[in-house]
Amino acid sequence: MTILEVNGLKKIYSTRFGGNKVEALKNVNFSVEQGEYVAIMGESGSGKxxxxxxLAALDKPTEGNVILDGNNLSKLKESQISAFRRDNLGFVFQDFNLLDTFTLEDNIYLPLVLAGIPYKKMHDRLVPIAERLGISALLKKYPYEVSGGQKQRAAAARALITNPKLILADEPTGALDSKASDELLSLFSEINRTGQTIVMVTHSVKAASTAGRVLFIRDGEVFHQIYRGNDTDEQLYQKISDTLTLLATGGDRR
Incomplete structure (x- = not known):
């Protein structure tokens, strides 16, 4: 079942005084099936x-539509967007976006608190997630008391606790060392195997090689895509590297 549809997406930004226009996205079209794990790659300035x-409903397109689980994001009223984002999307950011004055537990609870969920229901949701992510013993600690990898696991728990239709990850391994990156990518794969749909933007070939499909953006358009099929992570890594070389050298669309 298709959970996300992106149709004819165009985004044009005007400069401060309106003299010049920058076309960040030209004509982006793709869809994501429920339970897919999709990585999006491209050079800086490509539009990703x-x-x-x-996709996160933080900005609206100039033209085109984004439809998530039957809801057209561009048709949502301003008063509906925050609640829609909270109820349908989970976010994992490069810089964790955890509040230092809150414990990890309270950071994870935050979207449910904003939704008015009773404490017992929040606690009942958190227990299995914390166990799966290996952070049960850390919940009373503050972000400054734990490692980067542990912070990112807490951020993943916060994304999962709302039972989102879609998790959006923005360079999730960007601030992690190699060991913590490997652990997070393994975690993402495990989460995906439970049926969670994930769309991840990344510069990392290693991160992208854990996905089931990789979309490449160049000059505001989908330039190419690779499906994992029966490839191992190592085989997919090589295909991604070859495609990025093609992108960098101005090769033709394949």
Missing amino acids: TTLLNI
Whole structure:
């Protein structure tokens, strides 16, 4: 079942005084099936961050539509967007976005608190997630008391606790060392195997090689995509590297 549809997406930004226009996205089209794990790659300035912001309902397209589970994001009223984002999307950011004055537990609870969920229901949701992510013993600690990898696991728990239709990850391994990165990517794969749909924007070939499909953005358009099929992570890594070389050298779309 298709959970996310992106149709004819275009985004044009005007400069401060309106003299010049920058076309960040030209004509982006793709869909994501429920339970897929999709990585989006591209050079800086390719439009992938703009695309992620539109998928996250943080920005609206100039033209085109993003439809998540039957809901057209561009048709949502301003008064509906925050609640829709909270109820349908989970976010994992490069810089964790944890509040230092809150314990990990309270950081994870935050979207449920905003939704008015009773404490017992929040606690009942958190227990199995914390166990799966290996952070049960850390919940009373503050972000400054734990490692980067542990912070990112807490951020993943916060994303999962709302039972989102879609998890959006923005360079989730960008601030982690190699060991913590490997652990997080293994965690993402495990989460995906439970049926969770994930869309991840990344510069990391290693991170992308754990996904089931990789989309490449160039000059505001989907340039190419690779499906994992029966490939191992190592085989997919090589295919991704070859495609990035093609992107960098201005090769033709395949």
